[in-house]
Amino acid sequence: MQGTQQQTPPAAYTPTDRTVPTRSPERAAYDRELVHAILDEAYVCHLGFVRDGAPVVLPTLYGRVGETLYVHGSTGSRPLHMAGRTDPGLPVCLTVTHVDGLVLARSAFHHSINYRSVVVHGIAHQVTDPEEKRTALDALVDHVVPGRSADSRPANKKELAATSVIRLDLNEVSAKLRTGGVNDEPEDLALPHWAGVVPVGRSHGTPQPDAGLAPGTEVPGYLADL
Amino acid sequence: MQGTQQQTPPAAYTPTDRTVPTRSPERAAYDRELVHAILDEAYVCHLGFVRDGAPVVLPTLYGRVGETLYVHGSTGSRPLHMAGRTDPGLPVCLTVTHVDGLVLARSAFHHSINYRSVVVHGIAHQVTDPEEKRTALDALVDHVVPGRSADSRPANKKELAATSVIRLDLNEVSAKLRTGGVNDEPEDLALPHWAGVVPVGRSHGTPQPDAGLAPGTEVPGYLADL
Numbered sequence: 001m002q003g004t005q006q007q008t009p010p011a012a013y014t015p016t017d018r019t020v021p022t023r024s025p026e027r028a029a030y031d032r033e034l035v036h037a038i039l040d041e042a043y044v045c046h047l048g049f050v051r052d053g054a055p056v057v058l059p060t061l062y063g064r065v066g067e068t069l070y071v072h073g074s075t076g077s078r079p080l081h082m083a084g085r086t087d088p089g090l091p092v093c094l095t096v097t098h099v100d101g102l103v104l105a106r107s108a109f110h111h112s113i114n115y116r117s118v119v120v121h122g123i124a125h126q127v128t129d130p131e132e133k134r135t136a137l138d139a140l141v142d143h144v145v146p147g148r149s150a151d152s153r154p155a156n157k158k159e160l161a162a163t164s165v166i167r168l169d170l171n172e173v174s175a176k177l178r179t180g181g182v183n184d185e186p187e188d189l190a191l192p193h194w195a196g197v198v199p200v201g202r203s204h205g206t207p208q209p210d211a212g213l214a215p216g217t218e219v220p221g222y223l224a225d226l
Numbered sequence: 227m228q229g230t231q232q233q234t235p236p237a238a239y240t241p242t243d244r245t246v247p248t249r250s251p252e253r254a255a256y257d258r259e260l261v262h263a264i265l266d267e268a269y270v271c272h273l274g275f276v277r278d279g280a281p282v283v284l285p286t287l288y289g290r291v292g293e294t295l296y297v298h299g300s301t302g303s304r305p306l307h308m309a310g311r312t313d314p315g316l317p318v319c320l321t322v323t324h325v326d327g328l329v330l331a332r333s334a335f336h337h338s339i340n341y342r343s344v345v346v347h348g349i350a351h352q353v354t355d356p357e358e359k360r361t362a363l364d365a366l367v368d369h370v371v372p373g374r375s376a377d378s379r380p381a382n383k384k385e386l387a388a389t390s391v392i393r394l395d396l397n398e399v400s401a402k403l404r405t406g407g408v409n410d411e412p413e414d415l416a417l418p419h420w421a422g423v424v425p426v427g428r429s430h431g432t433p434q435p436d437a438g439l440a441p442g443t444e445v446p447g448y449l450a451d452l
Contacts, residue, residue, distance in 0.1 A: 053317070095285060111374070145328060198452065213422075
């Protein structure tokens with residue numbers, strides 16, 4: 001690597017001991033674009049950390065900027081506070097999961113779900129650079145509704161001071177997927193039970209405007225793209 | 227408590243140090259029925275445990291029988307294996323989250339989501355009693371599709387031996403919820419940005435039958451209740 005020259009990241013993340021699953025390794029994937037797509041589609045992640053020797057898993061919003069994920073919260077929130085106090089950072093595991101289908105087999109044993117998940121291992125660090133913090137907060141808003149950060153009042157100094165942001169680089173990353181149909185045993189195929197896949201997805205209802213919108217304020221076009 | 231007399235559990239879980247959130251404690255709830263409802267509605271949980279001092283968070287299916295959650299997996303899967311090896315059990319944190327709405331405020335700072343989550347702290351133990359294991363596996367199938375376990379071939383001895391089940395009792399439990407509308411600052415109300423809530427829900431597609439269903443096998447009625 002020479003100076004500040006930008007490198008194109010390789011097409012896939014490098015597997016490590018803890019990103020190769022012990023079970024169903026054929027379902028694991030390391031493709032960078034696939035990982036990004038799974039991360040970008042979800043609204044919340046589940047962030048794991050260790051507190052007093054025990055695991056804690058909390059749902060939280062997140063944003064992505066290139067190869068970095070950002071999580072934000074109040075300066076008083078536990079993991080954000082811990083990431084700030086702990087040198088060199090807070091070990092975390094950040095997981096995102098989509099359920100795509102219910103797989104009903106003829107046998108109870110082969111019931112399953114179709115899903116796509118991403119697991120990120122790494123060390124979370126508090127963001128201290130003000131510019132990076134602003135970029136991260138925009139990414140967090142745009143993650144929920146793409147295009148929204150440009151159509152809202154940016155955080156002011158007081159709000160920025162009240163918000164902590166932690167960053168987690170995408171280095172030790174894996175996706176895991178199950179797709180497709182039913183895998184019953186050959187001897188079960190003649191059983192009289194219905195078998196197949198029930199697709200599961202996410203739906204968005206009609207936007208419900210806040211009372212007291214400024215006159216003439218219409219539902220923005222970017223909400224139609226959700 | 228007298229002998230084996232069945233006690234009616236109290237209407238709420240008792241808060242502990244780690245089930246009282248440091249932030250937004252007004253969003254926390256301990257009502258037992260509410261917790262059960264949140265748990266019963268989701269398909270996957272995120273199970274956290276500690277491995278070599280670092281957190282691991284994996285998505286997995288689960289079932290509930292009264293005040294006990296069950297998670298299953300291959301005998302080789304990491305947390306199940308660890309729960310079996312570790313005496314007295316494996317410390318875990320099991321979290322379930324529903325996203326119910328996107329909250330778009332006029333200010334970036336007040337963007338949020340409406341959600342319902344449950345966090346369970348405790349020690350997971352391997353289930354060794356064969357009867358409890360069968361009950362747990364039925365609960366796991368019925369959790370995904372209520373009524374399904376009675377309409378599929380039960381696990382045979384070989385399948386039971388290949389499956390590990392761990393149990394986690396509902397003792398140290400909390401729910402956390404955000405509901406309602408936008409909480410903008412009074413001075414932002416006249417801003418020209420649209421504000422409101424976009425409802426988010428889960429949708430089920432048309433069941434896709436497996437090739438080679440026994441002739442005359444129809445889509446079961448319980449799928450209509452999903």
